[in-house]
Amino acid sequence: MQVLPPGSTGGPSRLFILRPVATTLLMAAILLAGIIGYRFLPVAALPEVDYPTIQVVTLYPGASPDVMTSAITAPLERQFGQMSGLKQMSSQSSGGASVVTLQFQLTLPLDVAEQEVQAAINAATNLLPSDLPNPPIYSKVNPADPPIMTLAVTSNAMPMTQVEDMVETRVAQKISQVSGVGLVTLAGGQRPAVRVKLNAQAVAALGLTSETIRTAITGANVNSAKGSLDGPERAVTLSANDQMQSADEYRRLIIAYQNGAPVRLGDVATVEQGAENSWLGAWANQAPAIVMNVQRQPGANIIATADSIRQMLPSLPKACRNR
Incomplete structure (x- = not known):
C-alpha cells in the first residue's frame, strides 16, 4: 500500500503511484513499441541532399545539335570546369538549345557559386558565336x-x-x-512575333533563295551603334529607330533589286502578326x-x-x- 503525504492529492501521478504494476507494464509496452517502430523507420543509406545547383541555358535558333555542342556547350564547359567547388557537370545539346547543369559542393554557398558562374559566362562571351541572340541565362534550381x-x-x-x-x-x-x-x-x-511565309514560286521566279531573304531581314533589323559627331563645343551621339516592330514594316522591307526595281518582302511572302x-x-x-x-x-x-x-x-x- 502506497502512503501519500498528508494533504496531498497526488495530482496526475496519483494513478501511477497507486498502480505500480500497471505503470511498469505500461512503460514496458511503450519501450517495446519504440523498439519495434525504430526498425521500421524509413532510413536511407544515402538520404536526399540539396546540393547547390545552377542550370545554364543558351538559345541559338536554327542551329543543329552538332553546332550547339561545338560552338556553345564546349566553350562554356571549358570555362565552367575551371571553377572551384564544382562537384559535377552535365550538359545536353539539342536543336537550338544548350543546357548545362552545374552541381557544387555542399560547403560552397549558393551565392558564391552564382558569382563564379556569372564570371565564367563573361569569360566565355568572346568564344561564343557573334550572332547569338541572347547571352546564356542561368537559374539557381535543380532541374530534377x-x-x-x-x-x-x-x-x-x-x-x-x-x-x-x-x-x-x-x-x-x-x-x-x-x-x-x-x-x-x-x-x-x-x-508575339511577325511570321513570314515565303511563296516558293515567287522566290524562284525572281532567282532568290531563302538564305538571301533571311540575310536581308537580319541585316535590315540590326540594333547597333551609329557613331557620333564631335565638334569644338559639343559632341552629338547619332541614333536611329531602325527596329521593325509590325508586320507592315516587314512587308515594305526591300530584300533585293531586279532590273533596277526594288523587290519587297511582301512581294514574295505572306507577312502577318502572330505567335x-x-x-x-x-x-x-x-x-x-x-x-x-x-x-x-x-x-x-x-x-x-x-x-x-x-x-x-x-x-x-x-x-x-x-x-
Whole structure:
C-alpha cells in the first residue's frame, strides 16, 4: 500500500503511484513499441541532399545539335570546369538549345557559386558565336526537382500573345524575386512575333533563295551603334529607330533589286502578326491560359516559399489580377 503525504492529492501521478504494476507494464509496452517502430523507420543509406545547383541555358535558333555542342556547350564547359567547388557537370545539346547543369559542393554557398558562374559566362562571351541572340541565362534550381506551385493566367479581354508578354515581363519577374524561388518557367505561351511565309514560286521566279531573304531581314533589323559627331563645343551621339516592330514594316522591307526595281518582302511572302510558335498551347478550366511552373532554390523550404508567393499575388498590378 502506497502512503501519500498528508494533504496531498497526488495530482496526475496519483494513478501511477497507486498502480505500480500497471505503470511498469505500461512503460514496458511503450519501450517495446519504440523498439519495434525504430526498425521500421524509413532510413536511407544515402538520404536526399540539396546540393547547390545552377542550370545554364543558351538559345541559338536554327542551329543543329552538332553546332550547339561545338560552338556553345564546349566553350562554356571549358570555362565552367575551371571553377572551384564544382562537384559535377552535365550538359545536353539539342536543336537550338544548350543546357548545362552545374552541381557544387555542399560547403560552397549558393551565392558564391552564382558569382563564379556569372564570371565564367563573361569569360566565355568572346568564344561564343557573334550572332547569338541572347547571352546564356542561368537559374539557381535543380532541374530534377518538381515544381512546388503551378499557376495559370487566363484572359477574356486580351489575346494570348499579349497575355504571354505581360506574364513574362511583369508577373514572372515579380514571382522570381520572392525569397526561395529558383526558377519560373512558362508553358503554353504564345510569344508575339511577325511570321513570314515565303511563296516558293515567287522566290524562284525572281532567282532568290531563302538564305538571301533571311540575310536581308537580319541585316535590315540590326540594333547597333551609329557613331557620333564631335565638334569644338559639343559632341552629338547619332541614333536611329531602325527596329521593325509590325508586320507592315516587314512587308515594305526591300530584300533585293531586279532590273533596277526594288523587290519587297511582301512581294514574295505572306507577312502577318502572330505567335512565335503556333504549336504551343495550354488550357485551364477549358480556357486558353499561360501556365507558370515555380521551382524552389536548393535548400529552400517548400511551404514557406509557397506561402510567400500567395502573399505576394495580391500586390500585383490590378491589370494583372483582373484578367
